[in-house]
Amino acid sequence: MKFADLHLHTLFSDGTFTPEELVLHAQKSGLSCIALTDHDTVEGCARTAAACAAVQMEFISGSELTAEHEDIEVHVLGYFLDTQNQVLLDRIAQFQSVRQQRIHEMVAALNKLGVPLQVETVFALANCKSPGRPHVARAMVKEKLIGSLDEAFERYLKKGRPAWVPKTKMSALESVHLIHQAGGLAVMAHPGLNRSDEIIPALVAAGLDGIECFHTKHSTVMSERYLEIAETHHLLVTGGSDCHGFSKNKPLIGTVRLPYAHVEKLQAARQKFSAPHGP
Ligand code: AMP
Ligand code: FE
Numbered sequence: 001m002k003f004a005d006l007h008l009h010t011l012f013s014d015g016t017f018t019p020e021e022l023v024l025h026a027q028k029s030g031l032s033c034i035a036l037t038d039h040d041t042v043e044g045c046a047r048t049a050a051a052c053a054a055v056q057m058e059f060i061s062g063s064e065l066t067a068e069h070e071d072i073e074v075h076v077l078g079y080f081l082d083t084q085n086q087v088l089l090d091r092i093a094q095f096q097s098v099r100q101q102r103i104h105e106m107v108a109a110l111n112k113l114g115v116p117l118q119v120e121t122v123f124a125l126a127n128c129k130s131p132g133r134p135h136v137a138r139a140m141v142k143e144k145l146i147g148s149l150d151e152a153f154e155r156y157l158k159k160g161r162p163a164w165v166p167k168t169k170m171s172a173l174e175s176v177h178l179i180h181q182a183g184g185l186a187v188m189a190h191p192g193l194n195r196s197d198e199i200i201p202a203l204v205a206a207g208l209d210g211i212e213c214f215h216t217k218h219s220t221v222m223s224e225r226y227l228e229i230a231e232t233h234h235l236l237v238t239g240g241s242d243c244h245g246f247s248k249n250k251p252l253i254g255t256v257r258l259p260y261a262h263v264e265k266l267q268a269a270r271q272k273f274s275a276p277h278g279p
């Protein structure tokens with residue numbers, strides 16, 4: 001049996017692994033195929049593809065776009081993206097700059113609350129174009145301003161907490177189109193995490209191709225529920241660990257193993273987008 005992990009992060013967003021480390025862990029976990037899905041970037045794809053090629057591992061270039069529909073945050077995974085697609089690159093660059101601006105705003109809020117974190121510390125630690133709250137939390141831990149990452153989120157960074165700053169997001173419908181015009185397949189990430197089942201029909205109407213049924217934070221019951229939803233809406237089925245390296249505890253890679261037959265279905269579906277659509 002061959003297995004894949006189609007939801008992985010590196011230090012090109014908020015993971016801690018380099019692409020090479022990620023591929024080493026994928027090998028150790030006995031995976032045959034991985035997809036890189038860093039938040040709002042495709043920057044790590046070329047290096048990860050090269051690391052995979054060196055060990056004959058199959059690679060799918062991807063990204064996890066932060067989007068929203070009717071005020072509900074939804075993460076949309078793009079697979080088989082053309083990482084040179086200029087429309088995609090221009091649009092995600094705008095959201096990277098929103099992320100960078102938000103770091104300034106979160107640090108300012110922390111400073112107001114008496115937490116003496118410096119924005120330079122966060123940017124030095126993040127060292128990527130797509131920084132996020134985990135980098136702020138890590139910088140706080142590094143500077144001994146808080147005991148743990150969880151505490152940083154619980155006290156300051158979680159939605160509704162005093163240093164939480166909302167983020168301008170692209171609409172989920174746009175994210176689906178953006179992925180399609182870059183030759184990719186659009187998949188709703190971890191639907192069980194966002195409690196966003198009611199928006200699935202709208203995404204399907206916009207052309208959603210698949211749904212992430214298997215995910216670290218999905219119970220067996222949840223996975224079965226999303227498999228049923230996939231069948232109802234004729235959606236492809238994906239799954240992945242959402243590994244962020246050592247950012248939390250043990251690396252999650254290898255804990256969610258997607259049977260390879262699902263990858264074959266993705267490849268077959270991809271053919272219909274092999275000639276990129278117009279913008
Ligand atoms: P952002 O994209 O800046 O809003 O940050 C979201 C990222 O923060 C997610 O992708 C997770 O990696 C991480 N995250 C969200 N909630 C928590 C939490 N409670 N504890 C630790 N990490 C979290
Ligand atoms: Fe993340």
Ligand code: FE
Binds near residue numbers: 064075189
């Ligand atoms: Fe996500």
Ligand code: ZN
Binds near residue numbers: 007064242
């Ligand atoms: Zn993720």
